[in-house]
Amino acid sequence: MSSMPERADRTAVDPKAPDATAVVDVAKLEDLLLGRWADLRRSARALAGDPRFTKTEGLSMADHRARVLTQIKTLAAGGDVLRAFPAEFGGSDDHGGSLARFEELVAADPSLQIKAGVQWGLFASAILHLGTAEHHRRLLPGAMSVAVPGVFAMTETGHGSDVASIGTTAVYDPATQEFDLHTPFRAAWKDYLGNAGEHGTAAVVFAQLVTRGVNHGVHAFYVPLRDGETMAFLPGIDGEDDGLKGGLNGIDNGRLRFDHVRVARANLLNRYGDVAADGTYSSPIASPGRRFFTMLSTLVQGRVSLNGAAVNVSKLALVIAVTYGNERRQFAGGSDTDEVVLLDYAEHQRRLLPLLAATYAASFAHERLLETFDGVFSGRDGSDEDREDLETLAAALKPTSTWHALTTLQTAREACGGAGFLTENRLVSLRADLDxxxxxxxxxxxxxxxxxxxxxxxxxxxxxxxxxxxxxxxxxxxxxxxxxxxxxxxxxxxxxxxxxxxxxxxxxxxxxxxxxxxxxxxxxxxxxxxxxxxxxxxxxxxxxxxxxxxxxxxxxxxxxxxxxxxxxxxxxxxxxxxxxxxxxxxxxxxxxxxxxxxxxxxxxxxxxxxxxxxxxxxxxxxxxxxxxxxxxxxxxxxxxxAFGYGPEHVRATITTGAERERQDEARAHYRAERASGDAPVPEKSLPRARPALAQPSPGARPVGTENLTAAS
Amino acid sequence: MSSMPERADRTAVDPKAPDATAVVDVAKLEDLLLGRWADLRRSARALAGDPRFTKTEGLSMADHRARVLTQIKTLAAGGDVLRAFPAEFGGSDDHGGSLARFEELVAADPSLQIKAGVQWGLFASAILHLGTAEHHRRLLPGAMSVAVPGVFAMTETGHGSDVASIGTTAVYDPATQEFDLHTPFRAAWKDYLGNAGEHGTAAVVFAQLVTRGVNHGVHAFYVPLRDGETMAFLPGIDGEDDGLKGGLNGIDNGRLRFDHVRVARANLLNRYGDVAADGTYSSPIASPGRRFFTMLSTLVQGRVSLNGAAVNVSKLALVIAVTYGNERRQFAGGSDTDEVVLLDYAEHQRRLLPLLAATYAASFAHERLLETFDGVFSGRDGSDEDREDLETLAAALKPTSTWHALTTLQTAREACGGAGFLTENRLVSLRADLDxxxxxxxxxxxxxxxxxxxxxxxxxxxxxxxxxxxxxxxxxxxxxxxxxxxxxxxxxxxxxxxxxxxxxxxxxxxxxxxxxxxxxxxxxxxxxxxxxxxxxxxxxxxxxxxxxxxxxxxxxxxxxxxxxxxxxxxxxxxxxxxxxxxxxxxxxxxxxxxxxxxxxxxxxxxxxxxxxxxxxxxxxxxxxxxxxxxxxxxxxxxxxxAFGYGPEHVRATITTGAERERQDEARAHYRAERASGDAPVPEKSLPRARPALAQPSPGARPVGTENLTAAS
The missing domain is CATH 1.20.140.10 (Butyryl-CoA Dehydrogenase, subunit A, domain 3)
Known part of the structure; x- marks a missing residue:
């Protein structure tokens, strides 16, 4: 990762210009970028570069899933991944710091990051935020330790963005003090759920709560899914595996269907809406609309952390493309002996450097988002307006940074040519996972x-x-x-x-x-x-x-x-x-x-x-x-x-210095050949027997193949 | 694939406007798009939809490679894939028709298409175009039948676009009448070569031809690589597998290195440059530059066919996204009972329809390119200017259509949401392969x-x-x-x-x-x-x-x-x-x-x-x-x-009508519920006990979660 190639001709330094003397203090800039949670980020990066957690490319879907399950259990045991939970359950009540660490896991394997997000950021977090003290005592320990791999069963095949319109129903039956959880039609199957395909033994299921003939809207229920030993679905529950995906194949996404499954009244996560034994509904929030939005508002942490992960991946992509662009040479430019370093080409700069600038912008914006998040979730900035600002900021930045990450990964991949298409150089793998x-x-x-x-x-x-x-x-x-x-x-x-x-x-x-x-x-x-x-x-x-x-x-x-x-x-x-x-x-x-x-x-x-x-x-x-x-x-x-990544995070063969070694070896070979006087003479430098024939006619030259010699 | 949903409100039909009456004759339009080689395209599509040739998703790299090798052998035997070769060797001297068929194979599996391109479009084609009659008789049959899976060994790790600067040398030794083929440094290893990883038993190797102390530039040599029985490299040859790639994993790309390998003089493909027994060099083209461009000019057929394949894949992507966009519903619009079909959203139209228009443009442009190609390669339009026009046209269109295909695939994938990310819906698989x-x-x-x-x-x-x-x-x-x-x-x-x-x-x-x-x-x-x-x-x-x-x-x-x-x-x-x-x-x-x-x-x-x-x-x-x-x-x-693809080509679960069935079933469910009078009453429609509390304050609503109900 260290390199300071000579400038291109067109960017020749004017010694009086400020750029001639400007020098980046890389260590200080790295500190600035790591921001408020620098120490936590550094310790999370130590895990993200640990071979126990890094992605093994080319695993079968089954092996990749098994590996990631093992990884999150290892993390649960000693990975400091529970910071966001209350101190009484072993956490640190540290919301910003927890997400800062979580975002760094993407450098290990995006599947690991997202599987961790499903378990702690969605499943356990729903128990914490939507449940009450009894649920916390009874259900949080298993969710936090991954003794109970959990599913966050909100999305349905038929309703993704429009959660309020989900079809699953939970009708209260006062006779048994149970809810009847039911999937009324095919589009109401829960879908795309991490942990549903194989590993989940319980789920937080979102359903329309109906009692005494009134639909009180979407509420969350804790529902055991599978026998923890045999992993068979419990009675009334069925499912399908979503199978292979474009990426993130270390996660077992799947579908769930409920056929009049009976759920104990105590398993309604009842912080924002409760049903008495006789079926009377009550809620601390009178407006059904506001209640719904409040229940879903913890989802913002997913957007915040995806924003951070996308920024991190953009950084990794640029480390790879810029480092390679500073070592790789192609086509002779103004010299007879040295080919031009890719990053000296104006178009290469045009492709990569604006993306680098946008990555810096996204990085600073993410730090602001994370601070806003921490303020709201810690309760320091607890007003409705604070929460509203956080939601809007996350909704603005997450699209910008995730699209930016895909563009950056693809541009970096193309800027590395065929080498960029090899999995060993990481870019295609990250792109598939980030899609x-x-x-x-x-x-x-x-x-x-x-x-x-x-x-x-x-x-x-x-x-x-x-x-x-x-x-x-x-x-x-x-x-x-x-x-x-x-x-x-x-x-x-x-x-x-x-x-x-x-x-x-x-x-x-x-x-x-x-x-x-x-x-x-x-x-x-x-x-x-x-x-x-x-x-x-x-x-x-x-x-x-x-x-x-x-x-x-x-x-x-x-x-x-x-x-x-x-x-x-x-x-x-x-x-x-x-x-x-x-x-x-x-x-x-x-x-x-x-x-x-x-x-x-x-x-x-x-x-x-x-x-x-x-x-x-x-x-x-x-x-x-x-x-x-x-x-x-x-x-x-x-x-x-200054992004601060080591080779254990970048893990791309072309940024190990291999390209520089190859270039140096090749140039040394030709230098030695020239010095020896044994180099073959190029035919074109010989005097011609038939100069008339040897004169190429410009019109007769097949232009399309010129790219093969004269691209710059 | 048949659907004609109602218009969106904003596009309400003015009965006097011409669009009210305009009706597309789909069958005629299909004929127009299939163009001059419609019959050949249709028969190639029959193969492309045949389960023997379609991609099996989720295979291991080893299994995928083996399957594709079997497939091209099957094609060689009865797939009419040899049209471009001379009649005397069993071909049809039909250049345009051959490429038209070849392009259609992408719908089966891009790996199959590209492996076929390596075997016939590059390896056998180099023997045909750069070799002479003796080579044709001796080497073409094995290359055409795939008895000899072949490698086109041009690119090196250090030189891709700049072929003239490759490092591999072939120095003539009059004492033995052999060339000494040698890789002088690591960057001169041949790289990214299809068939080099596992299956290739021979290669056409490009190297700097040196005789009598003069470098006559890049020439092609036929070089046996592996023992056909043991598949071990022959003496002096070594290689590496390029391993997993971002896509096209049915092809065994790899690297080759030559350590003073002796190549018989007769294995110089000598149409444009020959070496006599005594080492005298001769060529029908006096200018080394023009000779080089002429030797490489057959590469244009690769660009032409990639252009066609990219257009075909763009069409497949749009079939999927438009069909799904016409069936999938999300969010209630102006109606209480029916959700809005995705393609009725203005932004959905903005994302997909300009890509549809550009795909039509690319399709017509490709037909023109293919006709130009056929004119030149058939000799009908054989002037230098014709060839130059072809090269320029291919160089202009191939970048445009391949970038367009990636954009279209990605936009289609996003337009299908989570379903688009599932491999069963094809888009991510095609995108990975087309990258x-x-x-x-x-x-x-x-x-x-x-x-x-x-x-x-x-x-x-x-x-x-x-x-x-x-x-x-x-x-x-x-x-x-x-x-x-x-x-x-x-x-x-x-x-x-x-x-x-x-x-x-x-x-x-x-x-x-x-x-x-x-x-x-x-x-x-x-x-x-x-x-x-x-x-x-x-x-x-x-x-x-x-x-x-x-x-x-x-x-x-x-x-x-x-x-x-x-x-x-x-x-x-x-x-x-x-x-x-x-x-x-x-x-x-x-x-x-x-x-x-x-x-x-x-x-x-x-x-x-x-x-x-x-x-x-x-x-x-x-x-x-x-x-x-x-x-x-x-x-x-x-x-x-009108693109004319059947379900056997599209092979996306979401375009089988499954989504429409799900939507119909869900709407029927709610219709029946309303009609029965048993539907639960929404809480928000009830009179409120405490209206003051129930009144939502606009400022207090967490805006970020609104997406979950109110995206349009």
Missing amino acids: VFVTFEGDNTVLLQLVAKRLLADFGREFSGIDAGGVARYMANRAADAALHRTPLLRAVQALSDGGNVRRSAGQLRDAQTQRELLTDRVDTMVALVAGALRPATKASRADAAALFNAHQHELIEAARAHADLVQWEAFTAGLARVDDAGTRQVLTWVRDLFGLSVIERNLAWYLINGRLSAGRARTVTSYIDRLLGRLRPHAQDLVD | VFVTFEGDNTVLLQLVAKRLLADFGREFSGIDAGGVARYMANRAADAALHRTPLLRAVQALSDGGNVRRSAGQLRDAQTQRELLTDRVDTMVALVAGALRPATKASRADAAALFNAHQHELIEAARAHADLVQWEAFTAGLARVDDAGTRQVLTWVRDLFGLSVIERNLAWYLINGRLSAGRARTVTSYIDRLLGRLRPHAQDLVD
């Missing part, structure tokens, strides 16, 4: 719509005194007015004519306040415009309102993405302020600028259409990005080294 | 640079009489001038003011000539600008020229992409002209428009910055795309049905 992160624990597209709704709600509160027409007029004026009254710096940027000084205008784009204004303005404007368009929905029929909403679904999602970009940028900028080493701050500022301008470049058409950037300024965005790529290229290795 | 298509047989990024060079060369010829300054001035004027003198229709579009009639301006965007002008102008302008920027390279030092080229690498690649977009659009438009059924033509015209405008929308910033579109017109692009999505939505199922 489902974009649709589970909240489908990304669904989550972004939630974020958009929150943005609309906030906007609605802000403009509650103004009527619909007023908002529309306000926004129309605002959108049409290039010199935005709320953004003086933007106006200053725009005041430069297209033919103005490029250096000066790049200087302004690099100004943090300019980037902030551009990113903020986009979110505000998009939200206001869509809010205006949706106003009529409040007075429309349900069908018309749904149609209107659907007609603007894409804009809503785009507004939420823009919001997530802004959140990441703000978190990055706040993180920058904590850097005291001048060289590190300089380089990291370029990284932040590259992130901000890449977001702006991606949405350049919006800025142009809405009069926020002139054509000349828009060109400057791209040319300044090119400058930043050149400046950052010599620091790329430091920037990935 | 390497973007970097093998010519790395996509490298190929696009070739295309750019050809575009520059053509531009250079066109402007050969004008000096550098003249070109720069010409382009500067052209780029700055919104009313382009060469594009009167564009001027007409621009002449509309931003506040103009939206319907009329959408009408112009739908005009084929307008789309053509916009797409063509972008290619021409990008090429001219980069050509101007690169002019100084002709007078610069080699290092400076390389640096200048590198500084513009990204623009070159973007220009090539733009060219590929245009080629696809033109092929689509030409294909449209062959449709005589009015309804089909109408719908297909919308598909073409959606493709064209999606390309323009993707590059909207370019059109705005360069003054080709006003802000108002740019908005119209997006709003017209929205209209097209609504128009096409009711035809989506017909458009995927």
Whole structure:
């Protein structure tokens, strides 16, 4: 992982420029990135690099599942994985620290991480948060120790995102003081459940609670599933294995069906809703809607930790691609003897470095999310608004970082060519395992719509005194007015004519306040415009309102993405302020600028259409990005080294130094051959007997094969 | 595969609009898409759906390899896979038809297709095209029958795209009339070779031919590898298995090393370069460069067939996602009783339908490529320029269609949610296998640079009489001038003011000539600008020229992409002209428009910055795309049905009608419950004892969990 190759010609150092002297303090930057829970992360990484926990590639599904089950039992015994649980049960009441550790497990094997998430983050956590003291005493120890591998049986084949509409019912029978748990049709089978395929001996099952003829909505029930010895399903229970998946095959996902299974009244996890022996329902939360959301709100920890895991995997991917890109050579450039290092190619920089910048942004944003989570779950920041902010932040960041991880893994894989396709180089394996992160624990597209709704709600509160027409007029004026009254710096940027000084205008784009204004303005404007368009929905029929909403679904999602970009940028900028080493701050500022301008470049058409950037300024965005790529290229290795991963985490053959050794050996071979004078003479350097024939005609050259010699 | 769901509210049919009556003639459209080699494609599809050849998911690598080896032997015996070979050896001299059939095999198992490609498209084909009559008689029969599973040993660990720089040497020894084949260092090991891991008993090895102290460049040698009985490597040969890969694990890729292996002089495949007994070198092609390109030019058939396979896989992915999207329901929309079909969501349409349009474009473009290929390889169109056009066309389309296939597979997988992640639904399996298509047989990024060079060369010829300054001035004027003198229709579009009639301006965007002008102008302008920027390279030092080229690498690649977009659009438009059924033509015209405008929308910033579109017109692009999505939505199922695949090719559980049955059963259950009067009453519909408590406060609702009920 150590490497500092020479700069490419196009990025030649100007000794007077600040980049000539900027040096990253890698150790300090690593500390900054590890953040508040650095020590816990380091100890979790020690486990994640331990051969007992690392993924063995190529195992059969059965062997992989067995291995992961053994691993989580080992972790339960000594892996400090129970921090989030109460001290009285052996935990530490440490919510943020627990997730910080959990996220690091992804470097061992994503299957292990997710299996651990099913057991402790979902199954045991549901007992803790939805059950009461008796449940904790009776059920938590087995769930925590994995004596009882557990299933979190919420999703059904027919209902994933829309949990409120699940079909499974639990009808209370006062005669026996039991619930009748039943799956009424095929679409109501529980599905995609970790531990359901093989290992689970109990489940927390979500079902519509019906008593005295009233459906009180979705509640959770603790249900024994299998005989712990024979592993046969208990009477009335049936299931199917989900079988092979695109990844995460160390987890035994499966389906469950209940045929009038009797569940003791005491097994209703009754913190938010209870049924008396006579069938009387009671709840501390009167509103069924609010009760439902409260019961599901612990799910946010899944999103928080997936966000962290996705960021970690993006880092691993970039360690691999940047290290290889700094060692691998291909095609002679301006030299007769040395081929060009891949990362010196401008396109290679264009592919990898913006992803590196976005990974830094996602990393800082994740730290903010985890701190927010810790505040809420510790009770320090316990207001409804705090909880709402946490939910929105998680819903904004999880889609952004999980899609980013897939893009980064794929780009890294392609940047490593055929070597990237070999499992021994890790990228394809990680990509396969991370794939489902974009649709589970909240489908990304669904989550972004939630974020958009929150943005609309906030906007609605802000403009509650103004009527619909007023908002529309306000926004129309605002959108049409290039010199935005709320953004003086933007106006200053725009005041430069297209033919103005490029250096000066790049200087302004690099100004943090300019980037902030551009990113903020986009979110505000998009939200206001869509809010205006949706106003009529409040007075429309349900069908018309749904149609209107659907007609603007894409804009809503785009507004939420823009919001997530802004959140990441703000978190990055706040993180920058904590850097005291001048060289590190300089380089990291370029990284932040590259992130901000890449977001702006991606949405350049919006800025142009809405009069926020002139054509000349828009060109400057791209040319300044090119400058930043050149400046950052010599620091790329430091920037990935600062992620702090060792070879035991990266586990890719091409980053072991093997490629550098091969390149050195090959160059030494040719150097020795040249020195010996024994090298064969190239035919093309010989004088020709028939020069007329030897002259290649440009038109006659099959162009398509040129790639084989002349790609750069 | 048959379905015609009701339209979404937002796309309600206007009975006077043409879309109300447009009906696709699915059978005719299928014929059109199958193209010139429809009969051969149909018979190949019969094999591709035959259980003997379809992929068995979840096999171990060893079992998968063994199965695929058996499969290609079965194909050799009766699969009509030898059409491209000469009649005298049992073939049909049918190049286009052979590839058309070959492409269809991807639906059986991509490993089978690629293993077949290694055996016949590379190994046997090299004997045919690089060898002479004696080689054909002696070596072709075994290669064709798979009696000799063969390796195409070109790529080395250290050199993939840059074949001219491979390190393996073959030094002629007149004393024994043998070549000394040698791997001088680790980076010169042959690598990533199909059949090298286990099954190959011979190889065509590419090495630097050295005789009498002169290196005549890369030549091909026929080299026995393993004992056909024991499968042990022959003396001096060693190898390694590449092991598990991200996909295509039915192929035994591996590495080979030669330690002074003696190769008989007769085993030099000597069509383009020969060595006499005394060591005298001769060649019918005097220029070493041209000779090299000629020897490699048969590789183009790999790119052509990968292009076709990628298009076929994109079609399969869309059959799955569109069929499921037409059956799967989630979230209540405007109705109390029926949930909304996924494809009625605007975002779902936005995700899938532009990919459907691009798949149609890629399909028509592939037919054109295959016809070009057939013309060249049959000798009908045998000029150097024809061959050059073929190479450029393949280099433009292969990157476009292979990246498109990965995007389509992933989008389809996400659009199917958790079900998409199950291997039984095929998408993850296809994606894993197709991944390497973007970097093998010519790395996509490298190929696009070739295309750019050809575009520059053509531009250079066109402007050969004008000096550098003249070109720069010409382009500067052209780029700055919104009313382009060469594009009167564009001027007409621009002449509309931003506040103009939206319907009329959408009408112009739908005009084929307008789309053509916009797409063509972008290619021409990008090429001219980069050509101007690169002019100084002709007078610069080699290092400076390389640096200048590198500084513009990204623009070159973007220009090539733009060219590929245009080629696809033109092929689509030409294909449209062959449709005589009015309804089909109408719908297909919308598909073409959606493709064209999606390309323009993707590059909207370019059109705005360069003054080709006003802000108002740019908005119209997006709003017209929205209209097209609504128009096409009711035809989506017909458009995927016309791909002509049966369930034996699709092999995804969710497209068997299972989802529709589940939805029907669930809706019938609730209907019956409502009709019986026994349905439990929802708590929220009851009068409240404590209305104050029951009133949810908007601020107190945890927003993050809303996704679970209110995603649309």
